[in-house]
Amino acid sequence: MTIKLHQTDQLTNAAIEITGSKSETNRLLLLQALYPEIEIANVSNSDDSIVMKQALSSHKKEIDIHHAGTAMRFLTAYFAIQNQREVLLTGSKRMQERPIKILVDALQRIGAYITYQKEIGYPPILIKGEQNLKSKVHIDAGVSSQYISALMLIGSSLPKGLTIHLEGKLTSVPYIQMTLHLLKDIGITANFIDNTITIQPKQVVTPKRLVVESDWSSASYFYSIVALSKDNTSITLSSYKKDSYQGDAVLAKIYTAFGVQTTFTNESITLKKESKHLVKPPIELDLSDSPDIAQTIAVTCFGLGVECHLTGLHTLKIKETDRLAALKIELEKLGAIVDITTEALHLQPTDHILDGIAIDTYQDHRMAMAFAPLALKTGLQINEAEVVSKSYPDFWSDLKNLGIKISEF
Structure with a gap:
Protein backbone atom coordinates (compact mmCIF):
# COMPACT_ATOMS: atom_id res chain seq x y z
CA MET A 1 0.00 0.00 0.00
CA THR A 19 -0.58 0.64 23.39
CA GLY A 20 2.04 -1.02 25.52
CA SER A 21 5.74 -1.05 24.74
CA LYS A 22 6.76 -3.82 22.36
CA SER A 23 10.03 -4.21 24.25
CA GLU A 24 8.36 -4.61 27.64
CA THR A 25 5.56 -6.77 26.25
CA ASN A 26 7.87 -9.30 24.59
CA ARG A 27 9.98 -9.66 27.72
CA LEU A 28 6.93 -10.17 29.89
CA LEU A 29 5.35 -12.63 27.45
CA LEU A 30 8.43 -14.84 27.71
CA LEU A 31 8.46 -14.54 31.51
CA GLN A 32 4.74 -15.37 31.58
CA ALA A 33 5.45 -18.53 29.56
CA LEU A 34 7.99 -19.52 32.23
CA TYR A 35 5.86 -18.32 35.14
CA PRO A 36 2.11 -18.61 34.33
CA GLU A 37 1.29 -16.89 37.63
CA ILE A 38 1.99 -13.53 35.93
CA GLU A 39 -0.89 -11.47 34.48
CA ILE A 40 -0.08 -8.76 31.90
CA ALA A 41 -2.18 -5.69 31.04
CA ASN A 42 -1.84 -3.08 28.23
CA VAL A 43 -0.09 -5.59 25.99
CA SER A 44 1.31 -4.22 22.73
CA ASN A 45 -0.86 -4.79 19.66
CA SER A 46 2.19 -4.79 17.38
CA ASP A 47 2.83 -7.55 14.86
CA ASP A 48 6.03 -8.46 16.73
CA SER A 49 4.18 -9.03 20.01
CA ILE A 50 1.40 -10.99 18.30
CA VAL A 51 4.04 -13.21 16.67
CA MET A 52 5.83 -13.62 20.00
CA LYS A 53 2.64 -14.64 21.79
CA GLN A 54 1.64 -17.10 19.07
CA ALA A 55 5.10 -18.68 19.03
CA LEU A 56 5.14 -19.18 22.79
CA SER A 57 1.78 -20.99 22.68
CA SER A 58 2.54 -22.99 19.53
CA HIS A 59 3.15 -26.73 19.61
CA LYS A 60 4.43 -26.89 16.03
CA LYS A 61 7.90 -28.14 15.20
CA GLU A 62 8.56 -25.24 12.80
CA ILE A 63 7.93 -21.70 13.97
CA ASP A 64 8.16 -18.75 11.58
CA ILE A 65 8.53 -15.36 13.28
CA HIS A 66 8.59 -13.41 9.98
CA HIS A 67 10.31 -10.00 10.54
CA ALA A 68 10.27 -10.04 14.37
CA GLY A 69 13.89 -9.62 15.43
CA THR A 70 13.20 -9.45 19.17
CA ALA A 71 11.14 -12.63 18.94
CA MET A 72 13.95 -14.43 17.09
CA ARG A 73 16.47 -13.64 19.82
CA PHE A 74 14.23 -14.22 22.82
CA LEU A 75 12.71 -17.42 21.42
CA THR A 76 16.14 -18.85 20.60
CA ALA A 77 16.95 -18.72 24.32
CA TYR A 78 13.47 -19.84 25.38
CA PHE A 79 13.36 -22.96 23.20
CA ALA A 80 16.93 -23.83 24.20
CA ILE A 81 15.65 -24.64 27.72
CA GLN A 82 12.43 -26.45 26.74
CA ASN A 83 13.49 -29.94 27.76
CA GLN A 84 13.14 -32.64 25.10
CA ARG A 85 11.43 -30.28 22.64
CA GLU A 86 12.76 -29.81 19.10
CA VAL A 87 11.96 -26.61 17.22
CA LEU A 88 13.02 -25.19 13.85
CA LEU A 89 13.03 -21.41 14.29
CA THR A 90 12.92 -19.43 11.05
CA GLY A 91 11.85 -16.06 9.66
CA SER A 92 11.60 -13.84 6.61
CA LYS A 93 14.31 -13.43 3.97
CA ARG A 94 15.62 -10.35 5.82
CA MET A 95 15.54 -12.22 9.14
CA GLN A 96 17.74 -14.89 7.60
CA GLU A 97 20.28 -12.14 6.87
CA ARG A 98 20.35 -10.85 10.46
CA PRO A 99 23.13 -12.37 12.60
CA ILE A 100 22.42 -14.49 15.65
CA LYS A 101 25.78 -16.22 16.09
CA ILE A 102 26.85 -14.38 19.25
CA LEU A 103 23.73 -15.52 21.10
CA VAL A 104 23.89 -19.05 19.70
CA ASP A 105 27.58 -19.32 20.65
CA ALA A 106 26.79 -18.23 24.21
CA LEU A 107 23.94 -20.74 24.52
CA GLN A 108 26.08 -23.53 23.08
CA ARG A 109 28.81 -22.77 25.62
CA ILE A 110 26.39 -23.48 28.46
CA GLY A 111 25.23 -26.72 26.85
CA ALA A 112 22.38 -25.79 24.50
CA TYR A 113 21.94 -27.82 21.33
CA ILE A 114 21.48 -25.46 18.37
CA THR A 115 22.48 -26.04 14.75
CA TYR A 116 22.28 -23.82 11.67
CA GLN A 117 20.13 -25.07 8.80
CA LYS A 118 21.53 -22.81 6.07
CA GLU A 119 24.32 -20.27 6.54
CA ILE A 120 26.40 -20.45 9.72
CA GLY A 121 25.60 -17.57 12.05
CA TYR A 122 22.10 -16.89 10.68
CA PRO A 123 18.58 -18.32 10.97
CA PRO A 124 16.96 -20.72 10.40
CA ILE A 125 18.20 -22.70 13.40
CA LEU A 126 17.25 -26.09 14.81
CA ILE A 127 16.97 -26.10 18.60
CA LYS A 128 16.77 -29.21 20.80
CA GLY A 129 15.74 -28.14 24.28
CA GLU A 130 17.84 -29.02 27.32
CA GLN A 131 16.95 -27.93 30.86
CA ASN A 132 20.19 -28.81 32.63
CA LEU A 133 22.45 -26.02 31.33
CA LYS A 134 25.55 -24.53 32.94
CA SER A 135 25.34 -21.46 35.16
CA LYS A 136 28.10 -19.21 33.78
CA VAL A 137 28.63 -17.64 30.35
CA HIS A 138 30.67 -14.93 28.63
CA ILE A 139 29.19 -12.84 25.80
CA ASP A 140 30.28 -9.91 23.63
CA ALA A 141 28.35 -6.90 24.92
CA GLY A 142 28.93 -4.64 21.93
CA VAL A 143 26.58 -5.98 19.25
CA SER A 144 22.99 -6.20 20.53
CA SER A 145 21.55 -5.88 24.02
CA GLN A 146 18.81 -8.30 22.95
CA TYR A 147 21.29 -11.17 23.08
CA ILE A 148 22.03 -10.32 26.70
CA SER A 149 18.36 -9.83 27.58
CA ALA A 150 17.53 -13.20 26.01
CA LEU A 151 19.99 -14.91 28.37
CA MET A 152 18.75 -12.89 31.35
CA LEU A 153 15.14 -13.88 30.73
CA ILE A 154 15.87 -17.62 30.93
CA GLY A 155 18.47 -17.38 33.70
CA SER A 156 16.12 -17.95 36.63
CA SER A 157 14.77 -21.14 35.01
CA LEU A 158 18.18 -22.82 35.04
CA PRO A 159 18.98 -25.16 37.96
CA LYS A 160 21.69 -22.87 39.40
CA GLY A 161 20.60 -19.61 37.81
CA LEU A 162 22.94 -17.77 35.45
CA THR A 163 25.92 -15.45 35.72
CA ILE A 164 26.60 -13.46 32.55
CA HIS A 165 30.03 -11.89 32.08
CA LEU A 166 29.90 -9.04 29.54
CA GLU A 167 32.95 -8.44 27.35
CA GLY A 168 33.65 -5.15 25.60
CA LYS A 169 31.71 -1.89 25.46
CA LEU A 170 28.04 -2.19 26.35
CA THR A 171 25.34 -1.25 23.84
CA SER A 172 21.81 -0.07 24.68
CA VAL A 173 22.29 -0.37 28.44
CA PRO A 174 18.74 0.88 29.21
CA TYR A 175 17.31 -2.23 27.54
CA ILE A 176 19.40 -4.43 29.82
CA GLN A 177 18.21 -2.37 32.78
CA MET A 178 14.61 -2.80 31.57
CA THR A 179 15.01 -6.58 31.60
CA LEU A 180 16.57 -6.41 35.06
CA HIS A 181 13.68 -4.30 36.41
CA LEU A 182 11.05 -6.64 34.97
CA LEU A 183 12.78 -9.67 36.50
CA LYS A 184 12.76 -7.93 39.87
CA ASP A 185 9.12 -6.91 39.41
CA ILE A 186 8.06 -10.56 39.35
CA GLY A 187 10.20 -11.46 42.36
CA ILE A 188 13.40 -12.78 40.77
CA THR A 189 16.68 -11.82 42.43
CA ALA A 190 18.93 -10.22 39.82
CA ASN A 191 21.95 -7.92 39.95
CA PHE A 192 24.03 -5.95 37.43
CA ILE A 193 27.38 -4.92 38.92
CA ASP A 194 30.26 -3.69 36.77
CA ASN A 195 30.14 -6.00 33.72
CA THR A 196 28.54 -8.97 35.45
CA ILE A 197 24.86 -9.86 35.58
CA THR A 198 23.70 -12.45 38.11
CA ILE A 199 20.27 -14.10 37.93
CA GLN A 200 19.25 -16.35 40.84
CA PRO A 201 17.18 -19.51 40.18
CA LYS A 202 13.44 -19.45 40.93
CA GLN A 203 10.88 -22.10 40.06
CA VAL A 204 7.64 -20.37 41.09
CA VAL A 205 6.75 -16.68 41.52
CA THR A 206 3.99 -14.99 43.52
CA PRO A 207 0.95 -14.17 41.34
CA LYS A 208 1.14 -10.58 40.17
CA ARG A 209 -0.51 -8.24 37.65
CA LEU A 210 1.86 -6.07 35.64
CA VAL A 211 0.78 -3.11 33.47
CA VAL A 212 2.97 -2.47 30.42
CA GLU A 213 3.90 1.18 29.94
Whole structure:
Protein backbone atom coordinates (compact mmCIF):
# COMPACT_ATOMS: atom_id res chain seq x y z
CA MET A 1 0.00 0.00 0.00
CA THR A 2 1.27 3.45 -0.96
CA ILE A 3 -0.15 6.47 0.80
CA LYS A 4 0.11 10.18 0.14
CA LEU A 5 0.58 12.61 2.99
CA HIS A 6 -0.71 16.04 2.06
CA GLN A 7 1.10 19.05 3.46
CA THR A 8 -0.67 20.18 6.62
CA ASP A 9 -0.30 23.63 8.18
CA GLN A 10 -2.67 23.31 11.11
CA LEU A 11 -2.93 20.38 13.52
CA THR A 12 -5.78 19.47 15.82
CA ASN A 13 -4.76 19.38 19.47
CA ALA A 14 -5.57 15.78 20.28
CA ALA A 15 -5.25 13.05 22.90
CA ILE A 16 -3.84 9.77 21.61
CA GLU A 17 -3.67 6.41 23.38
CA ILE A 18 -0.63 4.33 22.48
CA THR A 19 -0.58 0.64 23.39
CA GLY A 20 2.04 -1.02 25.52
CA SER A 21 5.74 -1.05 24.74
CA LYS A 22 6.76 -3.82 22.36
CA SER A 23 10.03 -4.21 24.25
CA GLU A 24 8.36 -4.61 27.64
CA THR A 25 5.56 -6.77 26.25
CA ASN A 26 7.87 -9.30 24.59
CA ARG A 27 9.98 -9.66 27.72
CA LEU A 28 6.93 -10.17 29.89
CA LEU A 29 5.35 -12.63 27.45
CA LEU A 30 8.43 -14.84 27.71
CA LEU A 31 8.46 -14.54 31.51
CA GLN A 32 4.74 -15.37 31.58
CA ALA A 33 5.45 -18.53 29.56
CA LEU A 34 7.99 -19.52 32.23
CA TYR A 35 5.86 -18.32 35.14
CA PRO A 36 2.11 -18.61 34.33
CA GLU A 37 1.29 -16.89 37.63
CA ILE A 38 1.99 -13.53 35.93
CA GLU A 39 -0.89 -11.47 34.48
CA ILE A 40 -0.08 -8.76 31.90
CA ALA A 41 -2.18 -5.69 31.04
CA ASN A 42 -1.84 -3.08 28.23
CA VAL A 43 -0.09 -5.59 25.99
CA SER A 44 1.31 -4.22 22.73
CA ASN A 45 -0.86 -4.79 19.66
CA SER A 46 2.19 -4.79 17.38
CA ASP A 47 2.83 -7.55 14.86
CA ASP A 48 6.03 -8.46 16.73
CA SER A 49 4.18 -9.03 20.01
CA ILE A 50 1.40 -10.99 18.30
CA VAL A 51 4.04 -13.21 16.67
CA MET A 52 5.83 -13.62 20.00
CA LYS A 53 2.64 -14.64 21.79
CA GLN A 54 1.64 -17.10 19.07
CA ALA A 55 5.10 -18.68 19.03
CA LEU A 56 5.14 -19.18 22.79
CA SER A 57 1.78 -20.99 22.68
CA SER A 58 2.54 -22.99 19.53
CA HIS A 59 3.15 -26.73 19.61
CA LYS A 60 4.43 -26.89 16.03
CA LYS A 61 7.90 -28.14 15.20
CA GLU A 62 8.56 -25.24 12.80
CA ILE A 63 7.93 -21.70 13.97
CA ASP A 64 8.16 -18.75 11.58
CA ILE A 65 8.53 -15.36 13.28
CA HIS A 66 8.59 -13.41 9.98
CA HIS A 67 10.31 -10.00 10.54
CA ALA A 68 10.27 -10.04 14.37
CA GLY A 69 13.89 -9.62 15.43
CA THR A 70 13.20 -9.45 19.17
CA ALA A 71 11.14 -12.63 18.94
CA MET A 72 13.95 -14.43 17.09
CA ARG A 73 16.47 -13.64 19.82
CA PHE A 74 14.23 -14.22 22.82
CA LEU A 75 12.71 -17.42 21.42
CA THR A 76 16.14 -18.85 20.60
CA ALA A 77 16.95 -18.72 24.32
CA TYR A 78 13.47 -19.84 25.38
CA PHE A 79 13.36 -22.96 23.20
CA ALA A 80 16.93 -23.83 24.20
CA ILE A 81 15.65 -24.64 27.72
CA GLN A 82 12.43 -26.45 26.74
CA ASN A 83 13.49 -29.94 27.76
CA GLN A 84 13.14 -32.64 25.10
CA ARG A 85 11.43 -30.28 22.64
CA GLU A 86 12.76 -29.81 19.10
CA VAL A 87 11.96 -26.61 17.22
CA LEU A 88 13.02 -25.19 13.85
CA LEU A 89 13.03 -21.41 14.29
CA THR A 90 12.92 -19.43 11.05
CA GLY A 91 11.85 -16.06 9.66
CA SER A 92 11.60 -13.84 6.61
CA LYS A 93 14.31 -13.43 3.97
CA ARG A 94 15.62 -10.35 5.82
CA MET A 95 15.54 -12.22 9.14
CA GLN A 96 17.74 -14.89 7.60
CA GLU A 97 20.28 -12.14 6.87
CA ARG A 98 20.35 -10.85 10.46
CA PRO A 99 23.13 -12.37 12.60
CA ILE A 100 22.42 -14.49 15.65
CA LYS A 101 25.78 -16.22 16.09
CA ILE A 102 26.85 -14.38 19.25
CA LEU A 103 23.73 -15.52 21.10
CA VAL A 104 23.89 -19.05 19.70
CA ASP A 105 27.58 -19.32 20.65
CA ALA A 106 26.79 -18.23 24.21
CA LEU A 107 23.94 -20.74 24.52
CA GLN A 108 26.08 -23.53 23.08
CA ARG A 109 28.81 -22.77 25.62
CA ILE A 110 26.39 -23.48 28.46
CA GLY A 111 25.23 -26.72 26.85
CA ALA A 112 22.38 -25.79 24.50
CA TYR A 113 21.94 -27.82 21.33
CA ILE A 114 21.48 -25.46 18.37
CA THR A 115 22.48 -26.04 14.75
CA TYR A 116 22.28 -23.82 11.67
CA GLN A 117 20.13 -25.07 8.80
CA LYS A 118 21.53 -22.81 6.07
CA GLU A 119 24.32 -20.27 6.54
CA ILE A 120 26.40 -20.45 9.72
CA GLY A 121 25.60 -17.57 12.05
CA TYR A 122 22.10 -16.89 10.68
CA PRO A 123 18.58 -18.32 10.97
CA PRO A 124 16.96 -20.72 10.40
CA ILE A 125 18.20 -22.70 13.40
CA LEU A 126 17.25 -26.09 14.81
CA ILE A 127 16.97 -26.10 18.60
CA LYS A 128 16.77 -29.21 20.80
CA GLY A 129 15.74 -28.14 24.28
CA GLU A 130 17.84 -29.02 27.32
CA GLN A 131 16.95 -27.93 30.86
CA ASN A 132 20.19 -28.81 32.63
CA LEU A 133 22.45 -26.02 31.33
CA LYS A 134 25.55 -24.53 32.94
CA SER A 135 25.34 -21.46 35.16
CA LYS A 136 28.10 -19.21 33.78
CA VAL A 137 28.63 -17.64 30.35
CA HIS A 138 30.67 -14.93 28.63
CA ILE A 139 29.19 -12.84 25.80
CA ASP A 140 30.28 -9.91 23.63
CA ALA A 141 28.35 -6.90 24.92
CA GLY A 142 28.93 -4.64 21.93
CA VAL A 143 26.58 -5.98 19.25
CA SER A 144 22.99 -6.20 20.53
CA SER A 145 21.55 -5.88 24.02
CA GLN A 146 18.81 -8.30 22.95
CA TYR A 147 21.29 -11.17 23.08
CA ILE A 148 22.03 -10.32 26.70
CA SER A 149 18.36 -9.83 27.58
CA ALA A 150 17.53 -13.20 26.01
CA LEU A 151 19.99 -14.91 28.37
CA MET A 152 18.75 -12.89 31.35
CA LEU A 153 15.14 -13.88 30.73
CA ILE A 154 15.87 -17.62 30.93
CA GLY A 155 18.47 -17.38 33.70
CA SER A 156 16.12 -17.95 36.63
CA SER A 157 14.77 -21.14 35.01
CA LEU A 158 18.18 -22.82 35.04
CA PRO A 159 18.98 -25.16 37.96
CA LYS A 160 21.69 -22.87 39.40
CA GLY A 161 20.60 -19.61 37.81
CA LEU A 162 22.94 -17.77 35.45
CA THR A 163 25.92 -15.45 35.72
CA ILE A 164 26.60 -13.46 32.55
CA HIS A 165 30.03 -11.89 32.08
CA LEU A 166 29.90 -9.04 29.54
CA GLU A 167 32.95 -8.44 27.35
CA GLY A 168 33.65 -5.15 25.60
CA LYS A 169 31.71 -1.89 25.46
CA LEU A 170 28.04 -2.19 26.35
CA THR A 171 25.34 -1.25 23.84
CA SER A 172 21.81 -0.07 24.68
CA VAL A 173 22.29 -0.37 28.44
CA PRO A 174 18.74 0.88 29.21
CA TYR A 175 17.31 -2.23 27.54
CA ILE A 176 19.40 -4.43 29.82
CA GLN A 177 18.21 -2.37 32.78
CA MET A 178 14.61 -2.80 31.57
CA THR A 179 15.01 -6.58 31.60
CA LEU A 180 16.57 -6.41 35.06
CA HIS A 181 13.68 -4.30 36.41
CA LEU A 182 11.05 -6.64 34.97
CA LEU A 183 12.78 -9.67 36.50
CA LYS A 184 12.76 -7.93 39.87
CA ASP A 185 9.12 -6.91 39.41
CA ILE A 186 8.06 -10.56 39.35
CA GLY A 187 10.20 -11.46 42.36
CA ILE A 188 13.40 -12.78 40.77
CA THR A 189 16.68 -11.82 42.43
CA ALA A 190 18.93 -10.22 39.82
CA ASN A 191 21.95 -7.92 39.95
CA PHE A 192 24.03 -5.95 37.43
CA ILE A 193 27.38 -4.92 38.92
CA ASP A 194 30.26 -3.69 36.77
CA ASN A 195 30.14 -6.00 33.72
CA THR A 196 28.54 -8.97 35.45
CA ILE A 197 24.86 -9.86 35.58
CA THR A 198 23.70 -12.45 38.11
CA ILE A 199 20.27 -14.10 37.93
CA GLN A 200 19.25 -16.35 40.84
CA PRO A 201 17.18 -19.51 40.18
CA LYS A 202 13.44 -19.45 40.93
CA GLN A 203 10.88 -22.10 40.06
CA VAL A 204 7.64 -20.37 41.09
CA VAL A 205 6.75 -16.68 41.52
CA THR A 206 3.99 -14.99 43.52
CA PRO A 207 0.95 -14.17 41.34
CA LYS A 208 1.14 -10.58 40.17
CA ARG A 209 -0.51 -8.24 37.65
CA LEU A 210 1.86 -6.07 35.64
CA VAL A 211 0.78 -3.11 33.47
CA VAL A 212 2.97 -2.47 30.42
CA GLU A 213 3.90 1.18 29.94
CA SER A 214 3.08 2.61 26.52
CA ASP A 215 5.83 2.63 23.94
CA TRP A 216 8.24 5.59 23.99
CA SER A 217 9.59 4.71 20.54
CA SER A 218 6.05 5.22 19.21
CA ALA A 219 5.87 8.54 21.07
CA SER A 220 8.97 9.73 19.19
CA TYR A 221 6.98 10.39 16.00
CA PHE A 222 4.67 12.77 17.86
CA TYR A 223 7.65 14.56 19.35
CA SER A 224 8.83 15.06 15.77
CA ILE A 225 5.39 16.27 14.64
CA VAL A 226 5.22 18.83 17.45
CA ALA A 227 8.81 19.95 16.75
CA LEU A 228 7.92 20.60 13.11
CA SER A 229 4.65 22.37 13.91
CA LYS A 230 3.69 25.92 14.86
CA ASP A 231 4.11 27.34 18.34
CA ASN A 232 1.57 26.26 20.97
CA THR A 233 0.69 23.04 19.14
CA SER A 234 0.13 20.36 21.77
CA ILE A 235 -0.52 16.62 21.74
CA THR A 236 -1.35 14.44 24.76
CA LEU A 237 -0.20 10.82 24.80
CA SER A 238 -1.00 8.02 27.24
CA SER A 239 -0.04 5.93 29.19
CA TYR A 240 3.42 7.07 30.31
CA LYS A 241 5.33 7.48 33.54
CA LYS A 242 8.22 9.67 34.58
CA ASP A 243 10.27 6.79 36.01
CA SER A 244 10.14 4.76 32.80
CA TYR A 245 12.10 1.54 32.25
CA GLN A 246 12.45 2.43 28.56
CA GLY A 247 15.66 4.04 27.30
CA ASP A 248 13.75 5.94 24.62
CA ALA A 249 12.15 8.04 27.38
CA VAL A 250 15.24 10.23 26.87
CA LEU A 251 13.11 11.80 24.11
CA ALA A 252 11.63 14.19 26.67
CA LYS A 253 15.10 15.63 27.28
CA ILE A 254 16.41 15.48 23.71
CA TYR A 255 13.43 17.25 22.14
CA THR A 256 13.74 20.30 24.37
CA ALA A 257 16.46 21.27 21.85
CA PHE A 258 13.68 21.44 19.22
CA GLY A 259 11.37 23.51 21.41
CA VAL A 260 9.18 20.63 22.61
CA GLN A 261 8.29 20.75 26.29
CA THR A 262 6.99 17.61 28.05
CA THR A 263 4.53 17.79 30.94
CA PHE A 264 3.74 14.64 32.94
CA THR A 265 0.20 14.44 34.34
CA ASN A 266 -1.02 11.26 36.03
CA GLU A 267 -0.33 8.59 33.39
CA SER A 268 -0.08 10.85 30.35
CA ILE A 269 2.36 13.29 28.78
CA THR A 270 1.55 16.52 26.96
CA LEU A 271 3.95 17.73 24.28
CA LYS A 272 3.89 21.46 23.49
CA LYS A 273 5.87 23.51 20.96
CA GLU A 274 7.55 26.62 22.38
CA SER A 275 10.17 28.11 20.02
CA LYS A 276 11.69 30.21 22.78
CA HIS A 277 13.32 27.03 24.09
CA LEU A 278 15.11 26.13 20.83
CA VAL A 279 18.78 25.22 21.22
CA LYS A 280 21.32 26.70 18.84
CA PRO A 281 22.55 24.04 16.36
CA PRO A 282 24.40 21.87 15.58
CA ILE A 283 22.69 19.05 17.46
CA GLU A 284 25.22 16.47 18.67
CA LEU A 285 23.93 13.28 20.27
CA ASP A 286 25.35 9.90 21.28
CA LEU A 287 22.44 7.50 20.77
CA SER A 288 24.20 4.28 21.73
CA ASP A 289 21.63 3.81 24.52
CA SER A 290 18.62 4.63 22.33
CA PRO A 291 19.41 3.87 18.65
CA ASP A 292 15.76 3.25 17.71
CA ILE A 293 15.00 6.98 17.81
CA ALA A 294 17.87 7.95 15.49
CA GLN A 295 15.73 7.94 12.34
CA THR A 296 13.12 10.17 13.96
CA ILE A 297 15.72 12.67 15.18
CA ALA A 298 17.51 12.81 11.83
CA VAL A 299 14.25 13.56 10.00
CA THR A 300 13.28 16.17 12.60
CA CYS A 301 16.60 17.95 12.07
CA PHE A 302 16.16 17.84 8.31
CA GLY A 303 12.64 19.24 8.55
CA LEU A 304 13.86 22.11 10.73
CA GLY A 305 16.92 22.79 8.56
CA VAL A 306 19.18 22.01 11.51
CA GLU A 307 22.65 20.44 11.32
CA CYS A 308 23.10 17.29 13.40
CA HIS A 309 25.76 14.72 14.17
CA LEU A 310 24.44 11.44 15.59
CA THR A 311 26.79 8.74 16.90
CA GLY A 312 26.48 5.37 18.63
CA LEU A 313 24.51 3.93 15.71
CA HIS A 314 26.52 0.77 14.95
CA THR A 315 23.54 -1.54 15.67
CA LEU A 316 21.39 0.09 12.99
CA LYS A 317 23.10 -1.91 10.25
CA ILE A 318 21.58 -5.19 11.53
CA LYS A 319 18.00 -4.00 12.03
CA GLU A 320 15.05 -4.58 9.67
CA THR A 321 17.24 -2.92 7.06
CA ASP A 322 20.61 -1.15 7.15
CA ARG A 323 19.00 1.93 8.66
CA LEU A 324 21.98 4.22 8.18
CA ALA A 325 22.17 3.49 4.46
CA ALA A 326 18.38 3.73 4.10
CA LEU A 327 18.30 7.10 5.91
CA LYS A 328 20.98 8.51 3.65
CA ILE A 329 19.20 7.39 0.46
CA GLU A 330 15.75 8.65 1.45
CA LEU A 331 16.87 11.95 2.98
CA GLU A 332 18.95 12.72 -0.11
CA LYS A 333 15.86 12.15 -2.27
CA LEU A 334 14.28 15.05 -0.37
CA GLY A 335 17.29 17.30 -0.93
CA ALA A 336 19.37 16.59 2.19
CA ILE A 337 23.15 16.35 2.35
CA VAL A 338 24.04 13.32 4.48
CA ASP A 339 27.28 11.56 5.37
CA ILE A 340 27.36 8.22 7.19
CA THR A 341 29.99 5.93 8.66
CA THR A 342 29.53 2.50 10.22
CA GLU A 343 28.26 4.12 13.41
CA ALA A 344 27.42 7.77 12.76
CA LEU A 345 25.30 10.12 10.67
CA HIS A 346 26.02 13.75 9.84
CA LEU A 347 23.29 15.93 8.33
CA GLN A 348 24.11 19.34 6.89
CA PRO A 349 21.53 22.13 7.23
CA THR A 350 19.28 22.96 4.28
CA ASP A 351 16.31 25.28 3.90
CA HIS A 352 14.68 23.50 0.96
CA ILE A 353 12.68 20.27 0.99
CA LEU A 354 11.59 18.71 -2.30
CA ASP A 355 7.87 18.08 -2.74
CA GLY A 356 6.02 14.90 -3.72
CA ILE A 357 8.93 12.52 -3.11
CA ALA A 358 8.14 8.81 -2.65
CA ILE A 359 9.86 7.37 0.42
CA ASP A 360 10.81 3.70 0.34
CA THR A 361 10.48 1.89 3.66
CA TYR A 362 12.65 -1.22 3.09
CA GLN A 363 10.18 -3.33 5.10
CA ASP A 364 11.18 -1.21 8.10
CA HIS A 365 8.36 0.21 10.22
CA ARG A 366 10.55 2.99 11.62
CA MET A 367 11.42 4.30 8.15
CA ALA A 368 7.71 4.80 7.41
CA MET A 369 6.89 6.49 10.70
CA ALA A 370 10.06 8.59 10.98
CA PHE A 371 9.42 10.32 7.63
CA ALA A 372 5.67 10.88 8.16
CA PRO A 373 6.09 14.08 10.27
CA LEU A 374 7.53 15.83 7.20
CA ALA A 375 3.90 16.32 6.15
CA LEU A 376 4.16 19.47 8.29
CA LYS A 377 6.68 20.79 5.74
CA THR A 378 5.88 19.15 2.39
CA GLY A 379 3.70 16.62 0.60
CA LEU A 380 5.21 13.14 0.28
CA GLN A 381 4.40 9.51 -0.44
CA ILE A 382 5.19 6.50 1.76
CA ASN A 383 5.61 3.17 -0.05
CA GLU A 384 4.64 -0.08 1.73
CA ALA A 385 2.98 2.04 4.41
CA GLU A 386 1.35 -1.03 5.97
CA VAL A 387 4.75 -1.95 7.44
CA VAL A 388 3.90 0.19 10.50
CA SER A 389 1.86 -2.75 11.84
CA LYS A 390 5.14 -4.29 13.00
CA SER A 391 5.12 -1.98 16.02
CA TYR A 392 2.25 0.53 15.72
CA PRO A 393 -0.79 -0.67 13.70
CA ASP A 394 -2.88 2.42 14.51
CA PHE A 395 -0.26 4.94 13.39
CA TRP A 396 -1.94 6.23 10.23
CA SER A 397 -5.38 6.53 11.84
CA ASP A 398 -3.83 8.43 14.77
CA LEU A 399 -2.20 10.85 12.30
CA LYS A 400 -5.58 11.43 10.66
CA ASN A 401 -7.01 12.28 14.09
CA LEU A 402 -4.37 15.02 14.31
CA GLY A 403 -5.67 16.58 11.11
CA ILE A 404 -3.04 15.21 8.72
CA LYS A 405 -4.74 14.39 5.42
CA ILE A 406 -3.82 10.95 4.09
CA SER A 407 -4.96 9.33 0.87
CA GLU A 408 -4.26 5.81 -0.41
CA PHE A 409 -3.19 4.83 -3.91
